[in-house]
Amino acid sequence: MATAVRHPQVSLLVRRSRPAQALNWIPFLTFAVLIGPVAAGLVGTLLPAFGYLPALGGTTLNWGPWRELAELPGIWTSARLSLVTGLATTAGSLGIVVAFCAGWQGTRWFRRAERLLAPLLSLPHVAVAFGIAFLVMPSGWILRMLSPWATGFHRPPDWLTVQDPEGISLIFGLIVKEVPFLLLMTVAAMGQADAQRSRTVALTLGYGPMTAWLKAVLPRVYPQIRLPVLAVLAYGVSVVDVAMVLGPTTPAPLAVRLVRLFNDPELSLRFVASAGACLQTLLVVAGIAIWCVGEKGLRHWGICWIVAGRRNRRDTAARVAAALMLALSSVAVVLAMLGMALWAFASSWRFPEVWPGELTLANWEQHRGGLGPVLVNTITVAAGATLAAVILAIGVLEQEARSGRRAWIVSGGGLYLPLVLPQVAFLFGAQILLMVAGLGANWPALTWMHLVFVFPYVFLSLSDPYRAWDERYQQTAGCLGATSLRTFFRIKLPMLLRPILTSAAIGFAVSVGLYLPTLLVGGGRYPTLTTEAVTLSSGGDPRLIGLYALLQMALPFLAFAVAALIIARRFRHRRGMQTS
Amino acid sequence: MQLRGVTLQLGGRLLMGPLDVTVRAGEVVTLMGESGAGKSSLLAYLCGTLPLAFTASGEVRVGDDEISTWPPQLRRLGILFQDDLLFPHLSVGQNLVFALPPQIRSRAERQARIEKALAEADLPGFADRDPATLSGGQRARVSVMRVLLSEPRALLLDEPFSKLDVSTRRRFREFVFTHLRQARLPALMVSHDPEDAAAAGGPVIQLGRIHAEENRK
Numbered sequence: 001m002a003t004a005v006r007h008p009q010v011s012l013l014v015r016r017s018r019p020a021q022a023l024n025w026i027p028f029l030t031f032a033v034l035i036g037p038v039a040a041g042l043v044g045t046l047l048p049a050f051g052y053l054p055a056l057g058g059t060t061l062n063w064g065p066w067r068e069l070a071e072l073p074g075i076w077t078s079a080r081l082s083l084v085t086g087l088a089t090t091a092g093s094l095g096i097v098v099a100f101c102a103g104w105q106g107t108r109w110f111r112r113a114e115r116l117l118a119p120l121l122s123l124p125h126v127a128v129a130f131g132i133a134f135l136v137m138p139s140g141w142i143l144r145m146l147s148p149w150a151t152g153f154h155r156p157p158d159w160l161t162v163q164d165p166e167g168i169s170l171i172f173g174l175i176v177k178e179v180p181f182l183l184l185m186t187v188a189a190m191g192q193a194d195a196q197r198s199r200t201v202a203l204t205l206g207y208g209p210m211t212a213w214l215k216a217v218l219p220r221v222y223p224q225i226r227l228p229v230l231a232v233l234a235y236g237v238s239v240v241d242v243a244m245v246l247g248p249t250t251p252a253p254l255a256v257r258l259v260r261l262f263n264d265p266e267l268s269l270r271f272v273a274s275a276g277a278c279l280q281t282l283l284v285v286a287g288i289a290i291w292c293v294g295e296k297g298l299r300h301w302g303i304c305w306i307v308a309g310r311r312n313r314r315d316t317a318a319r320v321a322a323a324l325m326l327a328l329s330s331v332a333v334v335l336a337m338l339g340m341a342l343w344a345f346a347s348s349w350r351f352p353e354v355w356p357g358e359l360t361l362a363n364w365e366q367h368r369g370g371l372g373p374v375l376v377n378t379i380t381v382a383a384g385a386t387l388a389a390v391i392l393a394i395g396v397l398e399q400e401a402r403s404g405r406r407a408w409i410v411s412g413g414g415l416y417l418p419l420v421l422p423q424v425a426f427l428f429g430a431q432i433l434l435m436v437a438g439l440g441a442n443w444p445a446l447t448w449m450h451l452v453f454v455f456p457y458v459f460l461s462l463s464d465p466y467r468a469w470d471e472r473y474q475q476t477a478g479c480l481g482a483t484s485l486r487t488f489f490r491i492k493l494p495m496l497l498r499p500i501l502t503s504a505a506i507g508f509a510v511s512v513g514l515y516l517p518t519l520l521v522g523g524g525r526y527p528t529l530t531t532e533a534v535t536l537s538s539g540g541d542p543r544l545i546g547l548y549a550l551l552q553m554a555l556p557f558l559a560f561a562v563a564a565l566i567i568a569r570r571f572r573h574r575r576g577m578q579t580s
Numbered sequence: 581m582q583l584r585g586v587t588l589q590l591g592g593r594l595l596m597g598p599l600d601v602t603v604r605a606g607e608v609v610t611l612m613g614e615s616g617a618g619k620s621s622l623l624a625y626l627c628g629t630l631p632l633a634f635t636a637s638g639e640v641r642v643g644d645d646e647i648s649t650w651p652p653q654l655r656r657l658g659i660l661f662q663d664d665l666l667f668p669h670l671s672v673g674q675n676l677v678f679a680l681p682p683q684i685r686s687r688a689e690r691q692a693r694i695e696k697a698l699a700e701a702d703l704p705g706f707a708d709r710d711p712a713t714l715s716g717g718q719r720a721r722v723s724v725m726r727v728l729l730s731e732p733r734a735l736l737l738d739e740p741f742s743k744l745d746v747s748t749r750r751r752f753r754e755f756v757f758t759h760l761r762q763a764r765l766p767a768l769m770v771s772h773d774p775e776d777a778a779a780a781g782g783p784v785i786q787l788g789r790i791h792a793e794e795n796r797k
Binding site: 403404405470471472473474475476477478479480481482483484490491494495497571573574575576577 | 624627628629631632633651652653655656657658659661663665667668669671678679681710711712713726727730732736
């Protein structure tokens with residue numbers, strides 16, 4: 001070949017595989033890294049559930065653990081509580097979000113709500129749960145504001161407003177936490193569903209604003225937010241940390257009881273705990289099945305409603321009600337945060353005072369020694385998991401960009417498995433496997449498990465901007481003589497710095513808030529802010545709880561602030577990079 | 581630059597070709613065609629950045645080299661799009677430096693080249709400016725200087741004038757064609773504006789009408 005003689009470097013480069021193929025191993029690696037621990041954990045849970053765990057003397061497969069599980073007192077009440085909590089949380093938060101979007105989409109208030117709720121998304125669940133507990137408890141903020149002038153109380157009444165046996169405070173706490181999540185998911189989906197124009201068309205046909213949205217926009221938006229909705233459902237059915245703070249205790253929801261059984265010093269209880277984890281999985285499946293039946297019914301009814309053509313022109317009352325519900329839920333979260341922040345600096349704060357008498361740093365000085373290692377654990381695990389998640393996500397997306405087709409790990413939905421499966425179902429097994437392998441708790445294993453939960457969020461937030469990057473920049477740089485490697489590092493990554501750092505901050509926030517993975521895989525050797533806060537909740541010193549809750553909320557905010565600062569500094573003279 | 585028997589397929593269907601074109605130095609050949617006829621994909625094939633969904637074949641010669649199997653960065657074909665595609669995170673000067681061949685080692689020499697290019701574009705002293713603060717016409721001129729600094733052996737133009745307003749467009753067209761003739765570069769332009777073709781002054785090839793219609797059936 002004549003050209004090969006004249007340009008030896010050319011033939012070399014051509015023969016070395018094209019860059020498109022050179023990255024093909026990345027989706028496989030990602031799949032192994034993410035699904036490996038989940039699959040292994042599931043097996044590690046399933047075998048002991050049927051009595052097989054040689055390390056603890058179980059050498060045959062049998063139904064023993066299931067029989068024991070069925071005989072636990074109140075076990076069916078626990079299961080029912082879990083299922084009802086999940087369904088009520090999902091219906092409640094989705095209802096508020098849909099009503100608000102229907103009533104207010106396209107208005108200035110909608111924009112404001114969106115902007116206010118976005119930062120609430122990154123708050124750790126447990127921190128919000130503590131704040132909500134302080135809000136609604138008999139000695140809490142709401143009653144303080146009303147006492148004694150309206151209620152006549154000079155000391156807290158003997159009411160059961162937190163950890164009530166029916167789980168109402170738990171459902172309330174979960175709803176206010178999930179509303180921002182579902183709202184932002186809906187906003188993202190509306191952008192793709194051409195919501196604004198559909199609504200306008202319906203309005204010009206004489207439909208009232210809410211009816212217009214419900215009839216013309218919702219049917220197209222719902223399929224796109226279905227996965228997040230189901231994730232909320234699965235989370236609500238199997239939540240542990242929030243339920244430990246707000247949930248009923250006699251009996252507790254199933255997942256909480258299972259974690260207690262699993263962590264019992266009596267190791268043989270792990271058999272029954274594993275069987276319970278399988279039951280927990282079945283509960284999630286049952287919850288999703290019930291939800292799907294409900295969807296079918298509503299769909300049928302909704303089509304009849306749309307076809308009937310009623311206009312409902314006067315819906316101001318309904319719109320105001322929707323706004324009030326959203327306002328109530330957001331104000332609850334904001335007050336919850338504020339309450340925790342005040343407790344962190346309070347020296348004494350007696351009922352029924354609305355404000356603490358004096359703010360001091362005494363709490364911080366008293367607990368400084370204990371906080372150090374906890375902060376170090378929290379930050380190192382979160383940073384490690386986030387870094388790995390961002391690198392993997394960029395790898396998967398770059399492979400996708402070069403090959404022109406989505407990797408099966410992305411299109412198959414396997415990515416979201418860790419978000420939909422109950423955590424106990426594979427975390428029990430993962431811990432048992434670590435124990436059997438003689439590894440015990442270690443930093444790499446803990447960080448790896450965090451990565452499993454962090455990656456989906458990082459990927460979700462990064463994928464849209466990454467895919468939207470204009471490929472002609474690649475072509476331009478290539479034609480200017482840059483290799484694909486140089487283009488990637490000098491042009492593409494810097495241009496995508498903002499979404500990359502944002503996704504990293506999201507990943508960091510997710511990791512900071514993880515409770516069960518830290519508790520089980522860390523085996524108590526790596527206490528983080530979240531696990532420490534839950535442990536402290538039984539002690540009940542509100543000053544200490546406030547301190548941990550405040551730090552928990554502060555870390556994600558710090559991560560976002562650092563990301564914003566880096567971008568602002570790096571591109572302070574580049575107007576084209578200020579918004580994207 | 582010479583294309584011999586170049587064809588373009590999408591999913592097994594012939595989009596274009598076989599196409600034979602010869603572009604002499606300093607000449608601009610215009611390919612006219614409807615949207616969807618595969619004009620931009622043809623340029624991507626010439627650049628070596630064709631998306632994997634497409635397949636293409638045929639010889640592409642520049643000088644004595646058959647470059648259709650070379651990696652993009654070795655082909656040295658410059659391309660201009662309808663958007664200027666200045667890298668928004670780099671300054672005007674950094675955008676230009678990015679294009680300079682690495683063989684030019686000395687810092688002073690690289691600096692001098694950029695100053696000279698900016699002066700030619702009637703933008704002296706703009707090296708430290710943020711591209712986002714320039715007008716559309718200024719940005720377009722920077723993008724032309726950027727591609728010329730990379731010392732291409734031929735130039736591809738993908739409807740480079742279609743996004744500019746009428747008055748800017750006329751002046752910018754003049755600017756581009758003057759520089760092409762000065763640098764004695766062969767250039768291949770795709771467009772659907774007859775005015776562009778007329779201003780280019782070179783041969784015009786009507787493209788893809790037959791194929792586009794076939795595909796519609």
